[in-house]
Amino acid sequence: MKVHEYQAKELFRKFNVPTPNGKVAYTTEEVEKIADEFGLPVVVKAQVHAGGRGKGGGVKLARTKEEVKEVADSIIGMTLVTKQTGAEGKKVNKVLVEQGVSIKKELYLSIIPDRETASVAIVCSQDGGMDIEDVAEKTPERIITVSVSPATGIQPFHLRQVCFGLELPKELMKKMSALVKNLYECFVAYDCSMLEINPLIITEEDDIIALDAKIDVDGNSMFRHPDVKEMHDPDEEDPIELEASQYGLNYINLDGNVGNIVNGAGLAMATMDIVKMAGASPANFLDVGGGANAEAIENGFRLIMSDPSVKGILINVFGGILRCDILAQGVVQAATKLKLSVPVVVRMEGTNVEEGRKILADSGLELINAVDLADAAEKVAKIVA
Amino acid sequence: MSVFIDKNTRLLVQGITGSEGQFHTRSCIAYGTNVVAGVTPGKGGQKMDDVPIYNGVKAAKKASDANASMILVPPPFAADAIMEAADAGIELVVCITEGIPVMDMMRVKNYLATKNTRLIGPNCPGLMTPGQCKIGIMPNTMGKGGGPVGVVSRSGTLTYEVVHQLSQVGLGQSTCIGIGGDPINGTNFLDCLAAFNADPETKAVVMVGEIGGNAEEDACDYIKANIDMPVVGFIAGLTAPPGRRMGHAGAIVSGGKGTAEAKIEAMKASGVHHCENLGKIGELCKKVF
Ligand SMILES: Nc1ncnc2c1ncn2[C@@H]1O[C@H](COP(=O)(O)OP(=O)(O)OP(=O)(O)O)[C@@H](O)[C@H]1O
Numbered sequence A: 001m002k003v004h005e006y007q008a009k010e011l012f013r014k015f016n017v018p019t020p021n022g023k024v025a026y027t028t029e030e031v032e033k034i035a036d037e038f039g040l041p042v043v044v045k046a047q048v049h050a051g052g053r054g055k056g057g058g059v060k061l062a063r064t065k066e067e068v069k070e071v072a073d074s075i076i077g078m079t080l081v082t083k084q085t086g087a088e089g090k091k092v093n094k095v096l097v098e099q100g101v102s103i104k105k106e107l108y109l110s111i112i113p114d115r116e117t118a119s120v121a122i123v124c125s126q127d128g129g130m131d132i133e134d135v136a137e138k139t140p141e142r143i144i145t146v147s148v149s150p151a152t153g154i155q156p157f158h159l160r161q162v163c164f165g166l167e168l169p170k171e172l173m174k175k176m177s178a179l180v181k182n183l184y185e186c187f188v189a190y191d192c193s194m195l196e197i198n199p200l201i202i203t204e205e206d207d208i209i210a211l212d213a214k215i216d217v218d219g220n221s222m223f224r225h226p227d228v229k230e231m232h233d234p235d236e237e238d239p240i241e242l243e244a245s246q247y248g249l250n251y252i253n254l255d256g257n258v259g260n261i262v263n264g265a266g267l268a269m270a271t272m273d274i275v276k277m278a279g280a281s282p283a284n285f286l287d288v289g290g291g292a293n294a295e296a297i298e299n300g301f302r303l304i305m306s307d308p309s310v311k312g313i314l315i316n317v318f319g320g321i322l323r324c325d326i327l328a329q330g331v332v333q334a335a336t337k338l339k340l341s342v343p344v345v346v347r348m349e350g351t352n353v354e355e356g357r358k359i360l361a362d363s364g365l366e367l368i369n370a371v372d373l374a375d376a377a378e379k380v381a382k383i384v385a
Numbered sequence B: 001m002s003v004f005i006d007k008n009t010r011l012l013v014q015g016i017t018g019s020e021g022q023f024h025t026r027s028c029i030a031y032g033t034n035v036v037a038g039v040t041p042g043k044g045g046q047k048m049d050d051v052p053i054y055n056g057v058k059a060a061k062k063a064s065d066a067n068a069s070m071i072l073v074p075p076p077f078a079a080d081a082i083m084e085a086a087d088a089g090i091e092l093v094v095c096i097t098e099g100i101p102v103m104d105m106m107r108v109k110n111y112l113a114t115k116n117t118r119l120i121g122p123n124c125p126g127l128m129t130p131g132q133c134k135i136g137i138m139p140n141t142m143g144k145g146g147g148p149v150g151v152v153s154r155s156g157t158l159t160y161e162v163v164h165q166l167s168q169v170g171l172g173q174s175t176c177i178g179i180g181g182d183p184i185n186g187t188n189f190l191d192c193l194a195a196f197n198a199d200p201e202t203k204a205v206v207m208v209g210e211i212g213g214n215a216e217e218d219a220c221d222y223i224k225a226n227i228d229m230p231v232v233g234f235i236a237g238l239t240a241p242p243g244r245r246m247g248h249a250g251a252i253v254s255g256g257k258g259t260a261e262a263k264i265e266a267m268k269a270s271g272v273h274h275c276e277n278l279g280k281i282g283e284l285c286k287k288v289f
């Protein structure tokens, strides 16, 4: 689960990681008040879950009172388009107002879990402030990775690798070591799946400060982080995906027009792929769970019908523990109840498949039986063509 | 022959008294698996059907001589359960639980490095040697025994799909293994391929991967260097948008890494027969094997 920059910085402060003075504002008046309190200059930063805000006009410096109003007016309420938001952009409802700081040098630092080695990777570079992907491509030797085993936790040698790797002046090493150690503790304590600071800056006064902050917390760890759960911002989510999560379903909105209802994540991905191969394009990923039941199918229908671009639906269920006859009854019930307005192709396989097919055929509904996966994809592709 | 499990496997179930635990224990027993003990802390001395329950894995192992464990406990307690089983010296631990925090699995993985325990999963359907033994939640109707094909997959329902198609074209299976959809798991493709390679009965392998990580690429390197028998491979997620977790915690393309294209490329470069259309994987296997 992603949190906003201002929330990530709250977590940083709990671990004594220095951040600029900052406050959240929802209106221009609030921004002006905070600027009066902090003194000029201030930086106004759009709070949306997307990177590249600066380049999109979502991060601006204000040096005078007039500029504060101008900048606040231009950012609050804007639709911010960055390379991560897609063309439709994201509406900015709130901003973080921060005291301006004098920047001597911009560094990069992130912490991520490394699935291959089951360790925590600290990635840093002297070339902060810019796109780290660009640095990785053009000058990969300027990116340092330090791998920390959770069995030992972070050790002084890890910190030395970071400090010498960044070619820091001696007098800054103590400060940096403390900061990196604290960040590591924050990362572990909050089950982060990503923590990134770009830029991590050295000020003219030789302080090291996290100017930016991005944190993504492992959704599976929410049971032990009620404080993070409260940071969830429903505005940041696709409304259909939000609804799906309330039903306990896994839904991802896509651009196409074939709605998919599938049990199991792997089969759901493979179904999207095969739809594409048949010449159509998937409108969504939807995994109703390996043991899918009638209620899950009904909720799946509901979600997909709320996407106006859907022209046909493909149900692909491999009935194992759930028998196909029970599943078919569920499909018929849900289709009748929700008065489906688009054709539905059903492919099911597994226990009691013959009985299931008969129930669908006898239902009098516009349900098209498919004999196998390839057949199902071709049938639904023909419908939406 | 088979890999990891057979008719001599003696299974204990951690979390046997929960609703999932009861349901799937019964299903395993119905399949023919020898379930010798259950563990639920605080319910030692009771029974689930005819299976005696113990308070801990050590006691259960001592009393029953179990050599494998199936874990069906909720995510907050699952990592602890895996480590308890490893501590007790259980050789094979199959963790079905979905939703274990990554940080917990990191600790588990580092702990297991000091033990002689094989972990399968988590977030997996388990494994099955058709006609002999099932550990996990695969449907009992699945699988055709005594066959030459080993199946290994990150996804549950994709395993069912592939095994179904294999059975339909008359190809039986030696062992079908679901290694699970989490980013950090115990047993990977490579381990399964090595085991299949060492098993005289397994004469061909189907490997079903998906986006995320590089376990498929590692396996392909291994295949190229070590495996002579035919391997058919499929990768799910060609149409998955980058940066999104596709149902499985581990199924994510991030920073351009873990793409389906790269995995398919690796398969082709290592002589794996790549299957483009999942609907036709049974036919392809028939042709290749
Ligand atoms: N408090 C501040 N004082 C002075 N300059 C700042 C301050 N905050 C940000 N800046 C400047 O603005 C730049 C962009 O800020 P920031 O890194 O937070 O946003 P971004 O990187 O464009 O957005 P994103 O993190 O979404 O990609 C920084 O590199 C820094 O030069």
Ligand SMILES: [Mg+2]
Pocket: A198, A199, A212
């Ligand atoms: Mg930044």
